[in-house]
Amino acid sequence: MGVMPYKARFLSLLAGGVLLATTAACGSGAAQTAAAPGGAAGDKPTVVAAFYPLQWLTEQIAGQDVTVQTLTAPGVEPHDLELTPQQVAGVGGATMTVYIKGLQPAVDEAVEQNGADKGFDAAAVVQTLPAHAEEEPEGGEAAHEHEHEVSYDPHLWLDPSRFAGVATKLGERLAEADPAHAQAYKERAAKTVAALGALDQEFTKGLATCSTRSIVTAHEAFGYLANRYKLKQVGISIDPEAEPSPARVAEVAKVAKAEKVTTIFTEALVSTKVAEVLATEVGAKTAVLDPMESQPSGGDYLSAMRGNLTTLRTALGCTA
């Protein structure tokens, strides 16, 4: 990575005739190319992935045919991510940027400014769910104002069946962008769809019979998972970086008691303080449920999701 400047990479793609149509429609892209020095032929396309689950998905489908870069480093909470000028330039020079509009405003902006036709918005290719079922009564408004830029919940990767829908579309887009490897993209996309389908079945079976179906989570990341497997999510906060109001914490405590919740879920990148206080108050334990917003410390998307399933089954008292 990083041997060739982005402009050169972009040019080499153009030399291959891959993006001619796209660039003709995009004035600034054409100007950039004209100014760039000659690029080496045969360089791979570069695809920028906004954060971990999209990186994983892109890598599965791209295989060896694409250089995949990620904007969110491991261990970094992706909401409110800020981009370096180099990263913005990287978005401009990439063949494609895979992102979810509404999750990371800085990424949305970089894509908009650098040719939206090169953006692959995962939220645009599957059916989305409304932002949050229950409005937080009093919240730090500044903290989650960005959450209201889009009306849907961006955490769609936590439903494997929806994520499989993204995989198919991403395979098609890669095939269009790099026709020489079209067949390979489509085959790898189909394989990824099958792996996600198997995961989806495990969740459906594993969560079929449980003594409670309410999950109290650190932030409202699990709406799609809850929707798919008929669970009820109660998020302590909407934005992982915002402190929930005392009124919200009291409300969650009330629901947790009424629903006989045994476990308050925390996540690695969010402070566990509020969750621990809440757990003590309602006589519950805490356990980590990974919203997969950053690369898991071990394994990958599939294994971390299976870890989540095990955690959920224990917490919800699921049998069979």
Ligand SMILES: [Zn+2]
């Ligand atoms: Zn989130």
